[in-house]
Amino acid sequence: LQLNSKVKKTSQEIIDKLQCGQDEVMMAMDAMQYQDIHRQKIERVINVMRALSRYMSSLFEGRIDDKKRVSSAVHIEGDSTTDIVSNDDIEALIASLGQK
DSSP states (O other), X not given: OHHHHHHHHHHHHHHHHXXXXXXXXXXXXXXHHHHHHHHHHHHHHHHHHHHHHHHXXXXXXXXXXGGGSOOOOSOOTTOSOOOOOOHHHHHHHHHHXXXX
């Protein structure tokens, strides 16, 4: 009778440990699934950003070399620079355009 009682107690301890192990495995699987879902979301964002980058690159890509493009304005109204075109320079430019 005592042996049966000891075996019953031991078998119950084994069952409890197995259930605890099963719970731990389920928690680990939940954590991995959670991380996998977030990995997929991050990959989706990265793929959208790559597509956007390719689109922006193709949008601003031109067939004209940068050296052949018109240069930027030196002085814009409101700038503090004094490097501006004089009236004489403008008149000379107009005259040169009229000669062509």
